[in-house]
Amino acid sequence: MHRLVEYLITYWEDKLTGLKAITDYVTDLFNIDVSEVRVCKDSFKMIEHVNSKQKTPLEKVVYVDWNVVPSEDEMNYILRDCRCSSQICINSEALPDFRFSNNFRRIDCLDISNSKWVTIDNLLTMDGIDIHLNNASLTNSDLNVFLRHWLSGGSPRLKLFCARTGSVDIFQVLAGLLNNAVLVQDRGDYTSPFGYSRTLSFGYDVKRGDGVTATVCEQMNGTLVIAVWPEITYNYN
Template identity: 55%
Template structure:
């Protein structure tokens, strides 16, 4: 534990003074904290536990201590929690401020992180211990009854743990962090063994899993059907994987607030008509002008009532054919307008047409060469995604 103590002591003390100065002397920045060189120990399980020295920071009153802990970043708190049982207990009981972003477990990136719409702040990662050469030496922490080799990421400063089985390691790391911060997993990002990992995340907690992101592989037919019909997430599914050749989904889509399909060549008009979402994004779509025309008529007749935003990547669109039979209800939009979808995507709409449903709801139909077709329903929704 002397490795973690030495690494964190200077940083935490500097954070303490920064917190005090943020109250007493605002707007005076402190210099970047200096991390002392890390010590190294053998990666094998030690024969005896490593003694630790008293930690002066934990002797200050709980009120300023809680302020300091709230001020610290999640990755630093994880490192601090390994210094002693007391440091772990203090973090677990005194941390009150909400974290910025959703807590994400990524099998694809092999880490846990807090994610916002535009950023990902890694907290703790895992890697294959086989990449550690016999000549390398590493520090260790105790997790789930075993000593786990760790090192500090050379650029971003979070802990990297080494495991023989990275999937098992990711599960243990997830359990540790969620217990330390008293939180549930909000998002999972998967590439292989996707169904098992998603079901593990759903079963392990009380609150619903919000987001599933699938990356970097060709998903099986079974997996795609699971994402679109059976997966019990409450908000968002992003499928960034390829579909098998000739894949078709003949069943009805379930209710998904935000559905993103990067490789959407397989999506048909029948699929589009059964989608029950607020925001839908389709990349590499093969939908035709007549398909889009029929979808607009479906929406005007009251179909897809929750829809606020549709974005389709289509190679070529003839907007007049898309609006065939609807020009009596179309008003050319002379000025450009900015639109923000409910999940944070922004579009600049120009050279489009406004069409109005019988209940007075208006949508702008817009084609932006070379590949972007947009239907944006007004009023634009407030950004509700971290």
């Protein structure tokens, strides 16, 4: 036990071998499943290792590696193939020419820190509760298309959508929809099912045909927020 940081530190010639050994030992000792893994390129194979050892798939996969860019095959695996029941977070760069040509599978929460590669076609196939796209290249026209998609019944499970593009124009996003928009101020704080919080200080309420209302808000850092009411917080962890 390290006397300063107060957690166990082990040393292995091969880090992946060590991670597998410790994970297997703890899960066998306590007869538990792993719900979340945080991996980088060096430990990428832990996703398959954990899923192969237990009957229930992982709930959450977090890929974090700012030093090494994942390959196209690795990105496709995370987005398309890895067994994960609830939440995927990708905190990494992507190859400059990376494109995801498949439909997104159903995932409750998707958080991508560098989403320049995400196109409007990608966005329209997402079926999520929380969708967070940082450093996105989506245009105001793209966001208008997505909002119309939601108003027509698309992405029916959506509760919170955030896309930071750096250049949001709320009136372009609402182009052709202002007759269905009501100006609201000081809407207050909104907390999504996965615990993401946003302050909706100024925005427009838009109503879907089935009566469901969403607040569309442009924030100071160039982020578009779509928050769907009622605000419901679930415990997915």
